[in-house]
Amino acid sequence: MDRNAPFEVVLINPYELGRQPFALAEPAAWLKREGCAVSCLDLSLQKLDPEILRHAGLVALYVGMHTATRIAMQALPRIRELAPKAHICVYGLYAPMNEALLRGLGVGTVLGGEVEPALLSLVRRLREPAAATTQREPVISLEKIRFEVPDRSGLPKLSSYAHLVLPDGSTRVVGFAEGSRGCKHLCRHCPVVPVYQGIFRIVPAEVVMQDIRQQVTEGARHISFGDPDFFNGPTHGIKLARALHQAFPDVTFDATIKIQHLIDHAELLPELRRCGCVFITSAVEAVDDEILRILDKNHTSLDFDRAVALTRAAGIALAPTFVAFTPWTTLDGYIALLERLLELQLVESVPPVQLTIRLLVPAGSYLLKLPGFKEKLKVFDSGMLGYPWDHADPRVDRMQQEITAWVARSEQDGVARRDVFAGIWRMAHEAAGRLAPELGGNLGSPIPRLSEPWYCCAEPTDQQLQAF
Numbered sequence: 264m265d266r267n268a269p270f271e272v273v274l275i276n277p278y279e280l281g282r283q284p285f286a287l288a289e290p291a292a293w294l295k296r297e298g299c300a301v302s303c304l305d306l307s308l309q310k311l312d313p314e315i316l317r318h319a320g321l322v323a324l325y326v327g328m329h330t331a332t333r334i335a336m337q338a339l340p341r342i343r344e345l346a347p348k349a350h351i352c353v354y355g356l357y358a359p360m361n362e363a364l365l366r367g368l369g370v371g372t373v374l375g376g377e378v379e380p381a382l383l384s385l386v387r388r389l390r391e392p393a394a395a396t397t398q399r400e401p402v403i404s405l406e407k408i409r410f411e412v413p414d415r416s417g418l419p420k421l422s423s424y425a426h427l428v429l430p431d432g433s434t435r436v437v438g439f440a441e442g443s444r445g446c447k448h449l450c451r452h453c454p455v456v457p458v459y460q461g462i463f464r465i466v467p468a469e470v471v472m473q474d475i476r477q478q479v480t481e482g483a484r485h486i487s488f489g490d491p492d493f494f495n496g497p498t499h500g501i502k503l504a505r506a507l508h509q510a511f512p513d514v515t516f517d518a519t520i521k522i523q524h525l526i527d528h529a530e531l532l533p534e535l536r537r538c539g540c541v542f543i544t545s546a547v548e549a550v551d552d553e554i555l556r557i558l559d560k561n562h563t564s565l566d567f568d569r570a571v572a573l574t575r576a577a578g579i580a581l582a583p584t585f586v587a588f589t590p591w592t593t594l595d596g597y598i599a600l601l602e603r604l605l606e607l608q609l610v611e612s613v614p615p616v617q618l619t620i621r622l623l624v625p626a627g628s629y630l631l632k633l634p635g636f637k638e639k640l641k642v643f644d645s646g647m648l649g650y651p652w653d654h655a656d657p658r659v660d661r662m663q664q665e666i667t668a669w670v671a672r673s674e675q676d677g678v679a680r681r682d683v684f685a686g687i688w689r690m691a692h693e694a695a696g697r698l699a700p701e702l703g704g705n706l707g708s709p710i711p712r713l714s715e716p717w718y719c720c721a722e723p724t725d726q727q728l729q730a731f
């Protein structure tokens with residue numbers, strides 16, 4: 264190998280909810296500073312390019328979510344064919360959890376957490392005359408790092424990613440920024456937890472603002488913060504919101520904040536609104552206190568009501584997300600969830616897919632620490648990357664399948680959220696042998712939303728699999 268020729272690295276994003284990935288742009292900045300020739304491929308918008316892959320010395324795939332990992336695993340054989348000289352690395356939250364499977368597919372290096380120093384170490388190792396191919400870098404590193412301004416120059420244009428849709432139907436180009444990684448909480452079902460183990464790391468405000476500035480220059484009029492929780496460090500969150508508003512008063516933003524933090528830091532919500540926050544995503548997960556306790560969510564069903572009232576009072580829309588189907592969900596419990604959305608006038612605030620989501624138990628999940636839980640699961644399924652489970656009441660599983668099929672058909676046909684909800688309402692009551700009451704009343708008003716809904720565990724679509 265010519266030690267003076269730039270080392271060629273290809274960073275691949277299989278899928279990240281229609282976001283332009285920070286997790287490619289940040290390593291790209293580090294690797295370019297190291298003198299590497301870096302190409303980025305985003306399979307949500309691009310196909311595997313033989314020309315780009317042919318001379319790669321390193322191909323690194325980012326798996327920040329379940330769907331992305333499933334796409335990556337299917338793409339790996341083709342990538343190895345197209346990049347025969349490349350060492351393959353997979354990094355991101357789902358990499359350490361699936362280490363053995365990935366290594367079985369020819370992956371040489373598996374990284375999670377604060378991965379950038381390990382990527383540099385890997386490149387230096389591969390550039391040695393007799394390159395050591397055995398991984399020396401820690402599989403999980405949580406060391407504090409010095410963040411670079413992400414290099415987004417090799418990624419598709421922002422305008423080709425998900426956009427903000429306002430209630431009047433108008434749209435805005437969205438930039439995607441991260442003010443922190445990891446999380447200080449330990450919710451049992453969350454994929455952040457096995458890797459970050461209750462730790463979060465701050466991206467300095469100056470770096471975040473430079474990243475936002477470059478995206479505003481590219482046309483962004485709304486910033487979606489991808490932090491697992493924007494109020495893990497509330498002082499940092501507010502600092503970012505103020506800096507964004509001061510620099511770009513017309514740019515709006517959204518963030519993800521847990522229910523407990525919305526209540527504990529309620530006094531900051533009006534300030535978030537003043538700074539341009541138009542909606543907050545919050546992982547409510549359930550309205551049943553026993554399920555919330557099992558998931559270790561640190562909030563109660565009543566806290567959900569409080570958070571809705573607080574965000575409404577501040578003029579910010581709340582977009583709750585749910586794990587609608589768990590082994591502890593009953594038919595009546597599911598109907599209670601629908602009733603609560605009606606009571607709180609949130610029907611228009613919840614993407615229907617949220618009402619289909621089934622608890623995913625990946626390898627390494629903290630749920631497996633629950634006494635007696637693993638015994639209720641089937642054997643690990645390497646295709647779905649999780650432990651399948653059947654509900655003790657087969658009617659619940661049947662209802663979930665029917666509702667999932669209905670929601671998928673409705674999305675294809677462009678059915679309005681309230682009409683999809685009406686179908687779910689009827690099907691849930693039928694499954695429970697009850698007569699569905701008339702819906703009527705106020706189902707709530709449409710709220711600002713991203714054009715790709717937030718959820719992390721969908722089956723890869725045919726379109727996604729056509730990228731390779």
Ligand code: SF4
Pocket residue numbers: 446447448449450453454455456491492521546
């Ligand atoms: S669900 Fe949210 S609050 Fe809980 S551990 Fe995950 S990121 Fe943190």
